[in-house]
Amino acid sequence: xxxxxxxxxxxxxxxxxxxxxxxxxxxxxxxxxxxxxxxxxxxxxxxxxxxxxxxxxxxxxxxxxxxxxxxxxxxxxxxxxxxxxxxxxxxxxxxxxxxxxxxxxxxxxxxxxxxxxxxxxxxxxxxxxxxxxxxxxxxxxxxxxxxxxxxxxxxxxxxxxxxxxxxxxxxxxxxxxxxxxxxxxxxxxxxxxxxxxxxxxxxxxxxxxxxxxxxxxxxxxxxxxxxxxxxxxxxxxxxxxxxxxxxxxxxxxxxxxxxxxxxxxxxxxxxxxxxxxxxxxxxxxxxxxxxxxxxxxxxxxxxxxxxxxxxxxxxxxxxxxxxxxxxxxxxxxxxxxxxxxxxxxxxxxxxxxxxxxxxxxxxxxxxxxxxxxxxxxxx
Amino acid sequence: xxxxxxxxxxxxxxxxxxxxxxxxxxxxxxxxxxxxxxxxxxxxxxxxxxxxxxxxxxxxxxxxxxxxxxxxxxxxxxxxxxxxxxxxxxxxxxxxxxxxxxxxxxxxxxxxxxxxxxxxxxxxxxxxxxxxxxxxxxxxxxxxxxxxxxxxxxxxxxxxxxxxxxxxxxxxxxxxxxxxxxxxxxxxxxxxxxxxxxxxxxxxxxxxxxxxxxxxxxxxxxxxxxxxxxxxxxxxxxxxxxxxxxxxxxxxxxxxxxxxxxxxxxxxxxxxxxxxxxxxxxxxxxxxxxxxxxxxxxxxxxxxxxxxxxxxxxxxxxxxxxxxxxxxxxxxxxxxxxxxxxxxxxxxxxxxxxxxxxxxxxxxxxxxxxxxxxxxx
Numbered sequence: 001x002x003x004x005x006x007x008x009x010x011x012x013x014x015x016x017x018x019x020x021x022x023x024x025x026x027x028x029x030x031x032x033x034x035x036x037x038x039x040x041x042x043x044x045x046x047x048x049x050x051x052x053x054x055x056x057x058x059x060x061x062x063x064x065x066x067x068x069x070x071x072x073x074x075x076x077x078x079x080x081x082x083x084x085x086x087x088x089x090x091x092x093x094x095x096x097x098x099x100x101x102x103x104x105x106x107x108x109x110x111x112x113x114x115x116x117x118x119x120x121x122x123x124x125x126x127x128x129x130x131x132x133x134x135x136x137x138x139x140x141x142x143x144x145x146x147x148x149x150x151x152x153x154x155x156x157x158x159x160x161x162x163x164x165x166x167x168x169x170x171x172x173x174x175x176x177x178x179x180x181x182x183x184x185x186x187x188x189x190x191x192x193x194x195x196x197x198x199x200x201x202x203x204x205x206x207x208x209x210x211x212x213x214x215x216x217x218x219x220x221x222x223x224x225x226x227x228x229x230x231x232x233x234x235x236x237x238x239x240x241x242x243x244x245x246x247x248x249x250x251x252x253x254x255x256x257x258x259x260x261x262x263x264x265x266x267x268x269x270x271x272x273x274x275x276x277x278x279x280x281x282x283x284x285x286x287x288x289x290x291x292x293x294x295x296x297x298x299x300x301x302x303x304x305x306x307x308x309x310x311x312x313x314x315x316x317x318x319x320x321x322x323x324x325x326x327x328x329x330x331x332x333x334x335x336x337x338x339x340x341x342x343x344x345x346x347x348x349x350x351x352x353x354x355x356x357x358x359x360x361x362x363x364x365x366x367x368x369x370x371x372x373x374x375x376x377x378x379x
Numbered sequence: 380x381x382x383x384x385x386x387x388x389x390x391x392x393x394x395x396x397x398x399x400x401x402x403x404x405x406x407x408x409x410x411x412x413x414x415x416x417x418x419x420x421x422x423x424x425x426x427x428x429x430x431x432x433x434x435x436x437x438x439x440x441x442x443x444x445x446x447x448x449x450x451x452x453x454x455x456x457x458x459x460x461x462x463x464x465x466x467x468x469x470x471x472x473x474x475x476x477x478x479x480x481x482x483x484x485x486x487x488x489x490x491x492x493x494x495x496x497x498x499x500x501x502x503x504x505x506x507x508x509x510x511x512x513x514x515x516x517x518x519x520x521x522x523x524x525x526x527x528x529x530x531x532x533x534x535x536x537x538x539x540x541x542x543x544x545x546x547x548x549x550x551x552x553x554x555x556x557x558x559x560x561x562x563x564x565x566x567x568x569x570x571x572x573x574x575x576x577x578x579x580x581x582x583x584x585x586x587x588x589x590x591x592x593x594x595x596x597x598x599x600x601x602x603x604x605x606x607x608x609x610x611x612x613x614x615x616x617x618x619x620x621x622x623x624x625x626x627x628x629x630x631x632x633x634x635x636x637x638x639x640x641x642x643x644x645x646x647x648x649x650x651x652x653x654x655x656x657x658x659x660x661x662x663x664x665x666x667x668x669x670x671x672x673x674x675x676x677x678x679x680x681x682x683x684x685x686x687x688x689x690x691x692x693x694x695x696x697x698x699x700x701x702x703x704x705x706x707x708x709x710x711x712x713x714x715x716x717x718x719x720x721x722x723x724x725x726x727x728x729x730x731x732x733x734x735x736x737x738x739x740x741x742x743x744x745x746x747x748x749x750x751x752x753x754x755x756x
Contacts, residue, residue, distance in 0.1 A: 094414045108646045116636065222468065273463075
């Protein structure tokens, strides 16, 4: 226990925890919009495009000064988004090519600048490598103040434009008919993704930031049907994966923070896709099985009723083998289930013949109800 | 002679770059046309995972085992992405963005753990070391040939052969996958073949340009070519030419500035793209606005001709056919009206007597073409 307290009292650990929390909140909230608008890979492009900005900020400030580095990252990330838009709007290139071009060319420029800085032999350039894959332990208390400011700003933007963002995300055409400046709002949503990227630079680095925008949002989507819930959950998932990854990384062994954070988020996604109620794959499988059984039961029930009607005998005993042939599959289990519900009961018709079944009065009522329901559904 | 060529380090570096670019843009053309460019992003990231795994298993740093083995992770990425999309829980863009970071993360962590023994570090992953390709040589026929050059040549030849042999099939599958399926070709198989080659190219190019710069070689030269031509065969050739030119220019620029050679080559492909985007003869921004301007001029002159024709020999013709009337009736300000009149005079559509404008026979024909097209047709 005292070990845990000492661990949490550690200055570096505190920084890491705060940083991971900020990153998780922002990337979860902003990522939700990006994923819902099917712009997931925009985060990837913006993150890679932050590299030249980091280097430019470093060159201009002459040292690892967080303000200029983050400002530079923000500027080139937004610039890349604009290049992407310019390419796709004014030429025959499609979005995928526009994203790929902006990503790879900006990153290449970043690498050129990075090697240029290394060539100048600036002693403090070592700090720049941390931005590639993230090094949570390298975060300073002063960095956190800036990150906190950006977090507040982006949350304030989302809160202030909540209704507008929501409408533009789900129905941009309707938003336009309501007189909302859709293009402006969409640009704003793009720009705030750059905020998330900027905050994530030190934690997960430029290369993996894409997943940090996408994963918490995708996981949250599995558990919620409302944007409000999704955004909050995504923030929670973001914080959890940020904390898990950052703490493992900070405890040593020289593991990069970024990959650990991303893997934690990936585990959350896998669990959510498999196990989430309603939308989870396993849940859906169970439901599909239940539906299939119910449909089969109803088919057998109505067949029995039809035969009874044709023979003018409400207690007409039907041979199980005949039902099997009629439905082209084994009906024993369906009949057993129906018997358990008291809708049919087995009868012995002839001693040397197979099992026979007849409808109970409750079975007749249920079969009628099924037909009425089908009729109502078909109308 | 051969010896001299092989010991020419700049030439070796440029040749490697040119081969990386050529091999990449041969497959890239189809990825760009199929709107699948970002798969190259996914593939090139996740092969890092494959390279580390194959190295841990076989201790082979490069060569055919690596190229084939690590390329499987590229296909794994595509497979997992499609699996996610099929579950209908995730849209395809998000699926791509979930799978490759996960694989890439595992790759980087393994690198962190085995950093002391693996030949690659996280830096190489991003930047490649094209400047040092000549250090790793193998002996072929008594000559020491850079390994990267050998394997890139093989991969380039394989890609070129694939594209040549399956040219028609690829063309059909790219532009009309439904017809391709209906005619009994196997577009899915072909598409997996293409992605397998993309993965192999990424692995072979990994030592030279790393995982991320590779994306530039796959997407950018074909995109630039796409802005320059409408023919698939031309697009392939132009893509390769741009890749080769970028390698040569990039090398000299990088040496002059003392920066990463691979990155500079990638930046050069961006230069070609920007040039194609701005100055392309047909789809370039300048050509487009030039065409739009010409179209606008033609329309304005036609408007003038129709206006004059409508008022020819009518009681109002004295007020309507003067230059000043264009301002009030067509909403043109003076300068614009003047320019339109000047251009129409030059085209011989109108003649001018003082302030009066009269249609020429040609001008009347232009107006009639618009007003009564059935007569002139």
